[in-house]
Amino acid sequence: MKIAVVGGGPGALYFAISAKLRDAGHEITILERDQPGATYGWGVVYWDDLLDTLYVNDSESARKLRAASVLWQQQEVRLRRERTAYYPGYGYSVGRAAMLDILARRASDLGVDIRYRHEVDDLSAFADADVVVGADGASSRVRQLHGGFGTTTTSGANPYIWLGTDKVFDSFVFAFQETPAGLVWCHAYPSSSGISTFIVECQQRTWDGLGFGTMSSEDGVRTLEKIFADVLGGGSLISESRGRPARWLHFAEVRNAHWYQDNVVLLGDAAHTTHFTIGSGTRLAIIDAIDLAQALYEHPESVPLALREYEKQRRRPMNRSQAAARSSMAWYEHADRYTDRDGVAFAAAMAARQGPLPPWRHQVHNAEQLAPVRTVHRWYETGRRFYLARKRGEPLRSPAPRSAPEPPAAEVPDQHARTTTPWRAQSAEPERLVGASARRDGRAGK
Ligand SMILES: Cc1cc2nc3c(=O)[nH]c(=O)nc-3n(C[C@H](O)[C@H](O)[C@H](O)COP(=O)(O)OP(=O)(O)OC[C@H]3O[C@@H](n4cnc5c(N)ncnc54)[C@H](O)[C@@H]3O)c2cc1C
Numbered sequence: 325m326k327i328a329v330v331g332g333g334p335g336a337l338y339f340a341i342s343a344k345l346r347d348a349g350h351e352i353t354i355l356e357r358d359q360p361g362a363t364y365g366w367g368v369v370y371w372d373d374l375l376d377t378l379y380v381n382d383s384e385s386a387r388k389l390r391a392a393s394v395l396w397q398q399q400e401v402r403l404r405r406e407r408t409a410y411y412p413g414y415g416y417s418v419g420r421a422a423m424l425d426i427l428a429r430r431a432s433d434l435g436v437d438i439r440y441r442h443e444v445d446d447l448s449a450f451a452d453a454d455v456v457v458g459a460d461g462a463s464s465r466v467r468q469l470h471g472g473f474g475t476t477t478t479s480g481a482n483p484y485i486w487l488g489t490d491k492v493f494d495s496f497v498f499a500f501q502e503t504p505a506g507l508v509w510c511h512a513y514p515s516s517s518g519i520s521t522f523i524v525e526c527q528q529r530t531w532d533g534l535g536f537g538t539m540s541s542e543d544g545v546r547t548l549e550k551i552f553a554d555v556l557g558g559g560s561l562i563s564e565s566r567g568r569p570a571r572w573l574h575f576a577e578v579r580n581a582h583w584y585q586d587n588v589v590l591l592g593d594a595a596h597t598t599h600f601t602i603g604s605g606t607r608l609a610i611i612d613a614i615d616l617a618q619a620l621y622e623h624p625e626s627v628p629l630a631l632r633e634y635e636k637q638r639r640r641p642m643n644r645s646q647a648a649a650r651s652s653m654a655w656y657e658h659a660d661r662y663t664d665r666d667g668v669a670f671a672a673a674m675a676a677r678q679g680p681l682p683p684w685r686h687q688v689h690n691a692e693q694l695a696p697v698r699t700v701h702r703w704y705e706t707g708r709r710f711y712l713a714r715k716r717g718e719p720l721r722s723p724a725p726r727s728a729p730e731p732p733a734a735e736v737p738d739q740h741a742r743t744t745t746p747w748r749a750q751s752a753e754p755e756r757l758v759g760a761s762a763r764r765d766g767r768a769g770k
Contacts, residue, residue: 325350325620325627328453330444331460332356334368334420335592335609337427337438339457341382342617344434347624352436357443363424364565366488366522367417367515369496369603372712374610375416379716381614385430390718392426393418394514397702399496401671403663405554409671412692412701414709415496415603419516423606445469447588455620455627456588459609462578464594473590474581480599481657483536483572484525487545491559493520498674499555500659505533507660508551511601522561523600524548525656531572541569575599575653579646583639584631591616596642598649601656608645612638651678668693 327343329336332354340352370393378386399411428438447469450456458466467473493514500509508526515521531537536544545563549556563570578597583590592609616634623630655677662673672689675681681689691697 325454325624326452327352327455327457328450329354329457329459330466331458331464331592331594332358332424332428332438332440333459333461333592333609334423334427334606335594335613336457336459337424337431338610339459339591339613339616340431340436341385341427341434342614343620344431344436345382346617346621348435352431354431354436354438355442355444356438356440358566359440360428361421361425362566363421364570365420365486366519367513368420368423368606369415369417369513370607371415372709374607375718376712376716377607377611377614379718382430383717385426386716387719388426388430389418389423390416392422392516394516396494396496396514397705398698400498401667401674402497402499402555403667403670404500404502406667409668410692410698411671411675411689412698412705414705417513417515417521419519422516454587455631457616458588458590458594459592459613460594462576462593462597464578464590466588467580467590467594470585470588472582472585476579476581478577478579480575480577480653482525482527482653483531483574484523484600485544485548485563485570485572486565487522487524487548487570488515488562488564489520489522489556489559490518490562491520491522491556492518497555499552500663500670501551501555503530503534503551506530507663508534508548509656509659510552510555512555519562522552524552527657527660536572541571544572545569577646577650577653583635587627587631589616589631589634595638596646598645599653601652602645602649604645604649608642648678 325347327350329340329352336354336356340354343350343352375386375390378389393416395414395416397414399413401409401411403409432438444460444465447456447466456466458464458470460466467475489512493512496511496513498509498511500507506527506529508524508530511521511523511525513521526534534547536547539547541563545561549561565571576597577599578593578595580590580595583595591612593605595612596608598604598608612634615637619630619634619637620627623633655674662670665673668690672681672686675685675689692701
């Protein structure tokens, strides 16, 4: 099949990898407007469920992604510099640029033609393509150019900015700082060696009151450094997005009544977005990518059938994820309603943003504020993490070096024939509903 993919983000690259692994005969071209290495944002968090999925689909890129990721083993909530509240539970984070580099190399090795600095503004060049994949993000140009997807975009109320910092966090930290204009908070976590991610969010009236709208981006960053001085501990904030200063944005929730029209199909953020406080957009784009590749593999005789099947598989779980993301976003939009309580109770309210916690969960949350309880919990989680890593075939001691020998032939997908073990990503979907109340790991944030 001749496949044109617009966008070179994680969804596009992982689709190309997955499609090539299933049928090496596909002719796939990716068109990305930016140059290699230019991207927005910093670290992307994910959990074991994504690693399980990646290892089954393509152990080679999975190993490299895991090797480029950092592990964080605790979440901390700090309200107005009061006593810190803790949630146990671990996750991983990988720098977005490193992730794109790994996926782009893998796609190129499989024979995908990636063309950078190629902005698509007209779909007529793809007249001879069997399938056109719009993987060009939340503001998808493909969606606009082709039309007919029934797109709705709803803007979130809070401004946010996606920054980096040279302060190295080893936990996931939510710090809510009081200012004369209201609360400003960060979602901070390690991303790669020496750099952490620092997303700042506040209510619109706080943003207006602090004067961010009239400040230069440089002054805005210096103001944030002052507000978060104790959290940054002398570290600096780094503002960069595609080589320019990062901007304050409002989250845009994108929904589409149809995910495909004719032979044009949407995936990832072009098809749907989920608020960043559930930390799932990249994972969902990757699952779309696998399912689209699988649907094309299963229905090579009929592209419309394949696209229908893909949408059918993905829509229901996506509806659930978007509903969860809306609840999470709404909680942060009204975070000031919960500041009348102490830090531990505030953290419990945050954990319950997907729905009320049963009484026993409150008791567990209170117990987890005691260091010995957290230590025991961490031992348990470490054991579980090793068990899961072993189960999926992850090297346990150190990540495989670049020059490591290839895995045995049986593990290497035959790149010249369709895979004999078709596999669907959504087999692991139910566990992905986020929110502390729904999770055994007590995850509160992303
Ligand atoms: C603050 C923040 C934090 C986040 N944190 C996480 C997280 O921790 N975990 C997680 O899983 N997700 C996270 N996400 C979500 C995640 O970033 C997205 O869901 C994910 O990047 C979607 O991947 P994608 O490939 O669909 O689109 P994108 O990553 O947006 O890629 C689209 C690509 O298309 C290119 N493009 C656009 N238009 C054109 C055009 N006309 N021609 C050619 N190329 C074009 C763009 O340059 C871009 O490279 C976060 C999002 C935000 C905003």
